[in-house]
Amino acid sequence: MGMLSTLKSRVGVWLLNRTMRGGIDLRKLRFLPSSLSLPLKRDGLDPLPELMTTQAETPVKRLAELFGRGVWLVSGYDAAREVLAGDAGTWSNDLGQFVSTEGRGEEEQIGGLGMTDPPLHTTLRRYLTPEFTMRRLARLQPGIERIVESRLDALAAAGDGGKVVDMVAEFAFAVPFDVICDLLGLPVEDRARFLELGVARFDLSEGGAGAFGAQAHTREFLINAVKQQRANPGDGLIGALLTEHGDELDDVTLGGVADGVFLGGYETSASMLALGTYLIATNPEAGRMLRSDPASVDKVVEELLRHLCVVQLAFLRFAKRDVEVGGVTIKAGDAVGVSLMAANRDPALGAGLDEFDPTREPTRHLAFGWGMHRCVGAELARMELRTSLRMLAERFPDLSMAADLDDLEFRKLSAVYGVEALPVRLSSSDLASA
Template identity: 50%
Template sequence: MKRQLLGLVRRGALRLMPARSVDLSRLDKIPDSLSWPLKRDGFDPPARLAEVRAVDPVHKLGSLLGIDIWLVTGEEAGRQALTEQDVFSTDIRPYVGKRGAADGDIGGLGFTDPPDHTRLRRLITPEFTMRRLQRIQPSLDRIIAGQLDEIESRARVHDVVDLVPSFAFPIPFLMICELLGLPDKDRETFRELGHARFDVTTGGVGALGAISESREFLKEATARQRREPGPGLIGQIIREQGDEISDYDLAGLADGVFTGGMETSAGMLAMGTSVLLGHSTAWKRMGAEPDFVAPAVEELLRYLSVVQVAFPRFAKQDVVVGGQHVHAGDVVLVSLPGADRDPVFGDAPDSFDPDRPVRSHLAFGHGIHRCVGAELARMELRAAYPAIAQRFPEMHLTDDDHEFMPSSLVYGVRQVLVRPHG
């Protein structure tokens, strides 16, 4: 049977079969020919991305189970692919078999099309405007101050401190827990699940398993709050919407907010602090010049682009993207680091330049699926970077290399070792 299936794939016969017959969740490994865009070199995306972009900003990456896959590395073509909601779908459920369609392991804003996406996003968008977020600024400042105290405490005992468990992870974790009204007692479990769900080294099986575990936790949390609504976002939606929103939809929203707001912000805090420490002038300015903070944060977001690939776009009809003819049923993957290193960003786009003129980037995506928590992430970064630079002006990196996470859809680093007092 396996030999017959391989024969079908080679002949492209699966393209003629219904989408539900293609179950990507059963893949135990993503081929190197498709996963190479995720294999970064330190802070930088693979050099091959720039080579591909220079020749063809919309590149035929290959085929998987008979589905043609296109990689977009150009900024202009990327915006087009992320914007045209009438041409592309992000609903991945037909491609993940029973795990996604029947068991509810896949859902939420990222994998939902209008009108469901519009309905769900409308429930949480108001809570993530800068005006509404200002009310949690005191909580954020308290959380940051507590983690800086923890760094100080660890520095009294150990010469070297790891910023990931002491600074980068707990700040967004505790903030999201408070925002959603969730307990923070299971932080290590959710840290591991957050990493696992974006790791494609084991193919679709491992990622979907991690999604399932975190979703089950949140299903239980929403069921508890259905009986006794808490003070956070989950409780607020339940009080306002009642039975109009199902536990499945609410858990999907909470899951998207939790994992998206945790893993991405943790990666930015860890790697962004490391980048700043590698540029001593920028580190000093971050702690001393308030006007420097916002543009420097935007440059860090562009330079690092921790979300490596936007939600897959499935072509609903034939379309031309960046001069390439994409056929109905094809998958379009937009490399956000590739697009954000496009020469349109000025001289030396592969370098971190905090004085670079600010230009709209794609680190948060674009279009209707742009990250709903973008302003929360900015708020955290604009508060945390200057706070740590002010508290520890002599902090510097050790000689130990960072331990980056390989082949992860959300890029990050497992440790950042520093000497807080020089």
């Protein structure tokens, strides 16, 4: 580590501990100390070698002490399952206890399923779960197919004549955005503004300040959408929850629920589509399998979810009592981060997991988390990925990369990993004519 990096890390720790005086406020954190950034960085599509060495040698590792609390990283599969499946009497997900709300508006409150404890978590999940059953999701399939077909048409037009096209801008972000807007029931005229607000949501390069600021904007937008639909509910998720539970849910609570759906269903699916496209373009077998039969499509998608695991770190857990994890004692009050990416590469889960193998039998991966905080929209995400990648592989069987992996710009420090642009050619004839 260079002198500048060391100084920056030490200053970051000093600022964090200074924040503790009078109460912790993560909004004031301007950057993440390097000691805590290990699970948020990668080498291309792979975890840093340092992370995997940590997993092999210390699968439950104390990274630092901040605010007088230990901060731990869990990277082993078995220990990760143990923490994620832990009960509410042992672990808290309540991030709000570390974010000051003094003088802040309703849009800046912390909430959502991933950062809420029972009984509130139980109540909110009870509202959402019926909307994400396979029966209800099946009604979305025709709409998803129409969205994908429309975006593929636009992609073909953009790549006409052998032009290189950016899969991120033209397809990977466009499809999930249209799907999530349809799901929530947002009017078309509101979507351009909503799109602007989502970009910075998961960026931690400015510490907590940037991410919390972006969260406030999206929450405010969705709270206003709830207010507008309360008198005249739309035909999406917001309207359905207002119709069925409007008397039980105030605007702020329902806006927070909608924000959680957006949080889990937009950026994550966009990153999966972009990085998944790269692996399909560089792995002919994966493309052939996507074009063959539904069972093969499922297999490819599950391996992509395991291998890419774009949600790098599960929501933080805070120990409510002394607890032993993987033979290590974690003290009450300590914070625990679970590296989902590292856990999904753990040899305990299977052999050869550093490689992307579309023929691999599906594993019990943790891409959607585990336990009571497992992603409620997991099946919708799978449906979206299956549909999008199958139709992409069928429409452009000769899809190829127009840049090497080393030339791609990946996110440097983000809770959801992704690539800024993905230049491709749509057919082999494009390469000849370019």
